[in-house]
Amino acid sequence: MAGIRLPPEDTDASQLRPPITADLISDDDRSVAADSWSIKSDYGSTLDDDQRHADASEALAAPYRAASDYSSDKEEPDAETITSMLGFQSYWNAQYADELTNFREHGHAGEVWFGADVMEMVASWTKGLCVDISQKQVHNHHDNDNSELNRQGDTDLAAWSVLDVGTGNGLLLQELSKQGFSDLTGTDYSEGAIDLARSLADRDGFANIKLLVDDVLETKLDKKFNLVTDKGTLDAIGLHPDGPVKRIMYWESISRVVAPGGLLVITSCNNTREELVAEVENFNQRKAGEGAEESKTFCYLDHIRSYPTFMFGGSVGSRVATVAFLRS
Numbered sequence: 001m002a003g004i005r006l007p008p009e010d011t012d013a014s015q016l017r018p019p020i021t022a023d024l025i026s027d028d029d030r031s032v033a034a035d036s037w038s039i040k041s042d043y044g045s046t047l048d049d050d051q052r053h054a055d056a057s058e059a060l061a062a063p064y065r066a067a068s069d070y071s072s073d074k075e076e077p078d079a080e081t082i083t084s085m086l087g088f089q090s091y092w093n094a095q096y097a098d099e100l101t102n103f104r105e106h107g108h109a110g111e112v113w114f115g116a117d118v119m120e121m122v123a124s125w126t127k128g129l130c131v132d133i134s135q136k137q138v139h140n141h142h143d144n145d146n147s148e149l150n151r152q153g154d155t156d157l158a159a160w161s162v163l164d165v166g167t168g169n170g171l172l173l174q175e176l177s178k179q180g181f182s183d184l185t186g187t188d189y190s191e192g193a194i195d196l197a198r199s200l201a202d203r204d205g206f207a208n209i210k211l212l213v214d215d216v217l218e219t220k221l222d223k224k225f226n227l228v229t230d231k232g233t234l235d236a237i238g239l240h241p242d243g244p245v246k247r248i249m250y251w252e253s254i255s256r257v258v259a260p261g262g263l264l265v266i267t268s269c270n271n272t273r274e275e276l277v278a279e280v281e282n283f284n285q286r287k288a289g290e291g292a293e294e295s296k297t298f299c300y301l302d303h304i305r306s307y308p309t310f311m312f313g314g315s316v317g318s319r320v321a322t323v324a325f326l327r328s
Contacts, residue, residue, distance in 0.1 A: 087240030089189055096192030099169065100199070109200055110169045113232035114269060114320055118307075122231065122322055123175035125304050126265050129324055130160055130181075130227060133263065158182050163225040163257060165216040166233030170197030173209050176229075185225070187214035217249045224259035231267040238270055251283040255297050258327040264298060267322040273303045276323045298325040 085091045099110035112119055134156035157180040164173050167186030177184055186209060188194055194211045201209045214220055216233060237246045258264050266276060277300050284296045304322040 084239040086236050087238070087243065092188075092190040092236075093192055096168075096190050096196055100192050100196045103196055103199055107203075109171065110196060112171055113168065114267065116171075118267065118320055118322075119172050119175055119231065121304065121306070122229070122265065122267055123172065123179050125322070126176070126227070126229065126263075126324070127157065127179040127181075129263060129265075129302060130157060133261075134159070160226045161185070161223070161259075162227045162229070163187065163221075164229045164231075165254075165257075166230060166236065167197055167211070168193050168232075169200055170209060170211060171200070172229060172231055173197075174201065174204060174206050177206055177208060181227075182208050184208055185210045185212065187212050187216065187219075187221070189213065189215040216253055217246060219253050219257060221257055223257070224262070225257055226259050226262045227265070228254060228258045228262065229265045229267075230254075232269070234266055235268050235270040247279070248283075248286075251279075255283075255287075255327070258298075260327055262327045263301070264325045264327065265322065266325075267320065269320050271321060272317065273321045273323050276321065280325055296328055298327060300324075301326050 096110075099108070102108040103110065160181055161183040162173070162176060162181050162185065164170070164176075164184075164186045167173060167188050170186045173184045173186050184206075186194075186197055188197070191213050194213050197209075198211045201207070201211065212221075217237070234247070234250060237243060237250055240246055254264060268276060271279070280298045280300065284298065287297050301324040303324065307318040307320050307322075309316050309318045
């Protein structure tokens with residue numbers, strides 16, 4: 001997925017929500033939502049305070065449209081019901097139409113969700129995990145990207161089939177290719193994103209990258225992959241008004257495309273490591289209740305520890321979390 005940026009004025013996303021009812025939204029609500037939006041923007045475009053408040057007001061309008069859809073009797077919206085234009089396909093269609101035009105006219109690759117540094121770190125760290133798994137030396141406390149690896153492990157990566165869901169401009173796949181992966185597939189539900197990713201792959205000489213239009217929530221893929229990556233897709237899904245339901249659909253689909261013994265790597269700015277692990281445990285319990293053969297569909301393996309951290313309220317955290325899970 002691409003970085004956060006304001007949509008074109010004629011985007012369809014605004015038509016999916018009612019006009020903003022300014023008198024129903026308090027200044028406190030605007031401030032809370034604006035602060036949340038600024039965190040999401042740290043690794044994308046930088047928005048000024050006026051624009052953050054305008055975006056927050058638009059986001060806050062959504063709960064009033066269908067308050068009955070949420071299992072809450074609160075009259076005021078809370079963090080769980082604040083949605084965003086980033087949850088709508090129409091936003092991404094407009095975003096990538098704009099970026100594809102910029103590429104054709106100026107050669108720009110487009111924005112990168114979380115930034116290039118995070119993308120490169122995810123690719124390098126993921127390589128380390130895959131090499132360890134290939135050599136059957138999996139450690140729950142594997143260190144980050146500068147660890148010394150057995151060079152023979154590089155050849156093992158050719159056997160890893162890779163799927164990047166919500167690939168956007170496909171630059172994460174390019175980074176994984178640089179790390180030694182060769183069987184690479186990217187999917188996105190926006191045709192414009194796939195057109196842009198294909199154009200960039202062709203320009204940069206990555207002929208080994210396959211790109212397909214596919215919705216991860218209703219995937220048509222009939223292949224299982226050894227490595228599945230998600231950099232921002234789960235975040236965008238969670239920002240849809242039906243986010244909780246769509247997240248359940250997400251885990252069902254992901255469990256079908258990750259091969260047994262395969263690896264799932266999720267990078268998120270809207271979820272902490274603990275929240276992602278808890279969500280996976282909830283999914284495992286739900287599958288167990290349905291009589292699934294595996295005791296656990298996904299098991300926590302590791303997470304990146306080297307992201308910059310900050311302290312708030314006595315707790316230390318990071319604005320980005322990358323977590324790896326093993327498929328049973």
